[in-house]
Amino acid sequence: MTIYLDNAATTFPKPERVYQEMDSCLRNYGANPGRSGHKLALDAGRAIYKTRELVCQLFNIENPMQVIFTSNATDSLNLALKGVLRSGDHVITTSMEHNSMVRPITALEEIGVENTIVQCDEQGVLDPQKIKTAIKTNTKLIAMTHASNVTGTLMPIQEVGLIAKEQGIYFLVDGAQTAGVYDIDVQKMNIDLFAAPGHKGLLGPQGTGILYIREGIELRHMKEGGTGSKSEQLQQPEIIPDRYESGTPNTPGIVGLGAGIDFILKTGIDKIREHEEGLLKVMLDEFGNIDKLRIYGPVDPKRQTAVVSINIGDEDSSEVSYVLDKVYDIAVRSGLHCAPLAHKTIGTFEQGTIRFSMGYFNTHEEIMKVVTALKQICEELENE
């Protein structure tokens, strides 16, 4: 049985109810929601609305219509960034971002958007005062992740949210590494735009993502098409969420996402986080006892998500992960993790890292097997 420690890429497995609800949707009410008025179509439409409500419950969003379904967090971030930023606007981001944030901003730079990348320290930690210092008269948006996908480093989004609010600047948070595990309250944290994948901590299937848009913020739409509403007009309708959701939605995926969030709400997000923190503490403690092993990030279960990036001396990270997979059936990710600036920040742009990322379904026993495997690998490398 594979020990799956690649939950930062996508959580696996999902709760049983996710599989069952998706299958039931496909088999029993696989109609097109919001287009027709017959029973099956209405069932599909209701199921989608139910997921919108569950998203609201989890993130303390007031109006379900402000929740947009997308195909992944990248899709959400593109819509948020390109929806807000125009030529001449200034955006502030950090050096720990994923390419899903960096690459659309780079594309926007080509059309005249100014960009400041605030440098984080070697553990990936951001000083919120540096964000404040970077603000200029044309700053329109602060856009940053809630936690690094490379080191797990948690970012001070509450503090930055306050700064953004004080200055009247929009605040976009990428919750790819935290949604479903860490408390996120868009109102309390002054988050104007919140992007998250459905298939990571939210425990839904791949092919789903969400974007919360604070009421009153009007984004430029990225796609136009059939919405099932205002069918008579050739222009994209203004109604939300239709304005941002053209074409047939991923109904079975959204139903699965609803089942994932339902699992989180019923289990309790605190219980999920405490379990992951527990696994993380064991891993950090045990890894700390292995010579030659370098651990990146804060190395503190309270200051990072259940993500541990390491290297063994100068060994190629891909080779170590290959051995973990082939010999020990342990699934991890190695290399650059789609976040080149983060690797530059922590000094692993050449070597990459071996990343262990844990989820709610991992066990202490599995972590101890990983520790044993790593010890053996280190020993063998020493004997070579």
Add this chain to the structure above:
Amino acid sequence: MTIYLDNAATTFPKPERVYQEMDSCLRNYGANPGRSGHKLALDAGRAIYKTRELVCQLFNIENPMQVIFTSNATDSLNLALKGVLRSGDHVITTSMEHNSMVRPITALEEIGVENTIVQCDEQGVLDPQKIKTAIKTNTKLIAMTHASNVTGTLMPIQEVGLIAKEQGIYFLVDGAQTAGVYDIDVQKMNIDLFAAPGHKGLLGPQGTGILYIREGIELRHMKEGGTGSKSEQLQQPEIIPDRYESGTPNTPGIVGLGAGIDFILKTGIDKIREHEEGLLKVMLDEFGNIDKLRIYGPVDPKRQTAVVSINIGDEDSSEVSYVLDKVYDIAVRSGLHCAPLAHKTIGTFEQGTIRFSMGYFNTHEEIMKVVTALKQICEELENE
């Protein structure tokens, strides 16, 4: 048991193997494809590649890398239209298009793209010579559907493909109503860009779509983000399909799409089409015998898809479809079908139509039940 006749919106049910393959993907190899190198991730990557190959087989595409996975046909059409057209370019389309074509073109008009909408006749039939006449020196693209979603009218794409080729103009075809049922050969038909939903005739799940891009055509990308490739660079990579596929793909959906196409290839597309044509012939013949019933489109099983739009006298189309649903458990769509120009073309912009759209899993017995229901409804209306 519901008689489902809304297959033009999404096919239902799907082949059993679609449900099974999706469930198996979710349960057994639900990892993130193309990001990590471990066994589960490689399995997911291989499954996606297999679907690319099946798409190629169905549409005679040479290189699987030229098949882009999207979230629906609207997503595909947006990428194609916005990827090709720049300010000053001219695009030709028809008066039978869905809003998924019309609305992005309308948005492009706002940034200086010129648009000519070629008028079709009252049955929705296009004279290809009118396309030829509309060509100007700055015509960059001819963009049209293969069949109307309102009347089923089949469009002369082979003839238009030749015209486009002769004039060196790109040709984009929207296969939303035909892919999986009608023969489409992108090479023989000179199609440069081919968009289709995964969840209609291709029998896959909602949340999937494809865009074929002829080799050598470089589109502007609509989204940037993590691709699992060239992770070190801040710009979107040039590699295809990665360039157009940012973020985690809808792996279970794409697996389901593969199972749907596999079903088509093994059943035989001719057998599927002949079955649908048979149902269509019965429906057209029987509907023709009902007084007060007006049938739109060619009323010819060889010149239209298995879609029949009707009205009963001046009755509100929504009310008739409501009765069909509530009293007879027959699921159809009424109203404008997201294609306002098509309704203007056939003269139903005010009334809309009641649309019956058949699929491979409908039976002759079901069609006869529909005929009986419609006769009863007409009688009752007469007695009112």
